[in-house]
Amino acid sequence: MNHHISDHPSLKPYDISNYSGLRGKNFYEIDRALQRAVARYSENFAPDHKAAMEAHIKGYGELVGGVLDELTEKSHKEGKYGEVVKFDRTGKRIDQIVYSTEQTQSRKISYDYGVVNLDFHSSWKHPFPNIHRYALTYLMNLNGEGGVACPLAMTDGIIYALKQIGTDRQKEKYLPLVAGEGSASHFMAGQYVTERVGGSNVLANRTVAKKAENGKWILVGEKWFCSNPGDLWVTTAKIEGTNTIGMFLVPRIKEDGELNGHHILRKKDIIGSRGKLTVEIIYDNVEAEEFGRPSHGIVNLIKYIIKISRIHVGLGACGNARRGVMEAIEYAKWRTAYGKKVNQFSSYARSLAEMQIFQTAMTFVNFRSVDLVEKEHLAAEVLIPLLKYKSSSQASWITQKAILCLGGNGIIGDFSPLPRLHNDSIINETWEGTHLIVTDHCLHALQKNKVFSAYCELVETLSKDAKSYPALNYANSVFESKFSELKNILENESKEWREINRVYIADLTYGVVALAEYLEQASFDLKTKKESIYSDFANGYAELFQLGADAPRKKDGVFLNPESLEAIIQY
Numbered sequence: 140m141n142h143h144i145s146d147h148p149s150l151k152p153y154d155i156s157n158y159s160g161l162r163g164k165n166f167y168e169i170d171r172a173l174q175r176a177v178a179r180y181s182e183n184f185a186p187d188h189k190a191a192m193e194a195h196i197k198g199y200g201e202l203v204g205g206v207l208d209e210l211t212e213k214s215h216k217e218g219k220y221g222e223v224v225k226f227d228r229t230g231k232r233i234d235q236i237v238y239s240t241e242q243t244q245s246r247k248i249s250y251d252y253g254v255v256n257l258d259f260h261s262s263w264k265h266p267f268p269n270i271h272r273y274a275l276t277y278l279m280n281l282n283g284e285g286g287v288a289c290p291l292a293m294t295d296g297i298i299y300a301l302k303q304i305g306t307d308r309q310k311e312k313y314l315p316l317v318a319g320e321g322s323a324s325h326f327m328a329g330q331y332v333t334e335r336v337g338g339s340n341v342l343a344n345r346t347v348a349k350k351a352e353n354g355k356w357i358l359v360g361e362k363w364f365c366s367n368p369g370d371l372w373v374t375t376a377k378i379e380g381t382n383t384i385g386m387f388l389v390p391r392i393k394e395d396g397e398l399n400g401h402h403i404l405r406k407k408d409i410i411g412s413r414g415k416l417t418v419e420i421i422y423d424n425v426e427a428e429e430f431g432r433p434s435h436g437i438v439n440l441i442k443y444i445i446k447i448s449r450i451h452v453g454l455g456a457c458g459n460a461r462r463g464v465m466e467a468i469e470y471a472k473w474r475t476a477y478g479k480k481v482n483q484f485s486s487y488a489r490s491l492a493e494m495q496i497f498q499t500a501m502t503f504v505n506f507r508s509v510d511l512v513e514k515e516h517l518a519a520e521v522l523i524p525l526l527k528y529k530s531s532s533q534a535s536w537i538t539q540k541a542i543l544c545l546g547g548n549g550i551i552g553d554f555s556p557l558p559r560l561h562n563d564s565i566i567n568e569t570w571e572g573t574h575l576i577v578t579d580h581c582l583h584a585l586q587k588n589k590v591f592s593a594y595c596e597l598v599e600t601l602s603k604d605a606k607s608y609p610a611l612n613y614a615n616s617v618f619e620s621k622f623s624e625l626k627n628i629l630e631n632e633s634k635e636w637r638e639i640n641r642v643y644i645a646d647l648t649y650g651v652v653a654l655a656e657y658l659e660q661a662s663f664d665l666k667t668k669k670e671s672i673y674s675d676f677a678n679g680y681a682e683l684f685q686l687g688a689d690a691p692r693k694k695d696g697v698f699l700n701p702e703s704l705e706a707i708i709q710y
């Protein structure tokens with residue numbers, strides 16, 4: 140044996156020796172659904188606004204596919220996760236989180252780019268509407284949580300709430316910190332509600348708030364899940380002597396420069412979203428400010444804070460899932476088995492197409508939803524909780540399928556971002572409301588006549604032109620039968636039946652709106668063109684919705700049509 144080990148016959152180059160993944164691509168430029176959403180929701184913008192917005196989103200697409208992808212990978216390695224530093228060198232309590240250089244750089248790049256605060260940038264001369272804001276959120280999530288997405292969601296929620304219910308003094312004091320151009324606080328905001336006794340039932344909070352003579356509130360208690368502990372957070376507590384939950388703002392450092400009265404107990408050992416820390420905190424006479432009217436704590440929490448986080452979970456899940464689909468499709472172009480590329484096996488191609496169809500539907504519906512939120516359309520009351528539930532659970536399904544598409548390499552943490560994306564997706568299913576809680580909120584909204592009418596009007600408007608196009612006959616017939624099933628359930632089934640079947644009802648509500656969305660996308664094209672790729676998406680989605688993802692595929696459906704199957708995968 141006098142040859143070098145790399146000459147060993149078993150180490151010869153093989154099919155994926157030169158596989159380099161997706162880094163270096165502009166993730167906006169390779170995303171047709173996102174580009175279409177951006178183009179369609181900005182149809183009425185002034186031309187200079189539209190052009191500036193597209194350039195800004197495209198610029199972020201390059202960062203996400205390049206330096207941010209690299210920093211995210213580097214900051215998710217042992218030794219690079221954040222740590223709690225409880226004391227300084229003299230033994231004084233500081234309860235501070237220290238992140239790796241890669242993590243802080245990653246936060247700074249996105250913050251300075253304006254993903255949460257472009258409207259605070261002096262150089263930005265246009266509005267910062269939802270389509271722009273959430274296109275950036277979606278792109279950021281292509282790298283998974285990354286330690287940035289959850290903090291972004293919470294910071295966005297605080298900014299929104301400050302604008303809506305903050306006093307003039309609170310706006311003046313805190314907006315420059317959490318949203319100001321050049322602020323050194325890069326998404327360092329939190330929302331602490333959950334206690335040991337439970338997160339779903341906020342009324343069970345045991346933390347007590349007592350009003351001090353100076354108008355501030357003193358809180359004693361604990362919070363059990365505190366993600367992204369930083370400069371400022373929103374919290375809840377029971378107002379002393381009552382059963383009312385108030386909402387408060389807590390700065391980490393008091394006006395006199397001292398650490399505000401709290402202790403971080405420990406960092407939680409979480410399975411995902413590890414780029415940022417989640418800790419447990421004791422409130423030991425922490426000084427807080429009332430945020431909105433104290434008696435409106437729960438209402439304000441839902442209306443301003445949780446609403447924004449749930450929107451972020453929906454869009455974030457779309458981003459997670461999209462990266463899963465991208466990784467699987469890319470890998471399948473390289474990997475061979477039994478003498479051919481794995482994507483040449485029809486069963487494998489079917490799996491890729493299903494992922495693509497589900498993910499693209501999520502993207503269109505989530506962007507529809509944020510447009511409706513902006514227009515204050517009542518259907519958003521259904522869509523916000525619905526999409527929080529459905530997008531996060533589908534992202535877990537899609538990222539798991541993507542892992543399977545890569546075989547053993549799918550499981551390996553330094554081969555692709557898939558294991559991290561999958562773990563992040565699982566977290567998204569729970570925080571800001573478990574499935575059973577969020578589908579309850581969805582059912583509650585559906586049971587309000589005005590809200591359900593708004594939902595019906597939405598899906599009817601989206602689907603109305605589809606009847607004119609024979610290519611959409613099958614999708615349209617599934618839409619009509621599922622929509623009438625939903626109406627029948629809400630009109631005729633008992634309260635008990637609806638309660639126990641709330642997840643089924645949410646799935647049905649989602650399927651109807653997702654299919655209506657595809658019908659609209661296809662009809663939009665068919666008005667001016669002979670064919671639309673969205674006809675295949677609509678018919679494919681209809682099949683998955685009608686028969687289920689695991690059922691045999693229809694003999695005359697898109698999955699058994701090689702051209703359609705290929706077009707969906709290559710989309």
Ligand SMILES: Cc1cc2nc3c(=O)[nH]c(=O)nc-3n(C[C@H](O)[C@H](O)[C@H](O)COP(=O)(O)OP(=O)(O)OC[C@H]3O[C@@H](n4cnc5c(N)ncnc54)[C@H](O)[C@@H]3O)c2cc1C
Pocket residue numbers: 329330331332333336337338339340364365366367409411412417566569570571572573574575576
């Ligand atoms: C990584 C991570 C980060 C988090 N970060 C934060 C944070 O920053 N701030 C914060 O406040 N919280 C945070 N959370 C907490 C999260 O919001 C809660 O875990 C969640 O709301 C559920 O609360 P719980 O864990 O106490 O479960 P429980 O409320 O005890 O629920 C247990 C089970 O009972 C079910 N259940 C409860 N009520 C009902 C009902 N009425 N009907 C049917 N089923 C029901 C739930 O669906 C669940 O399956 C975080 C969680 C995780 C995992």
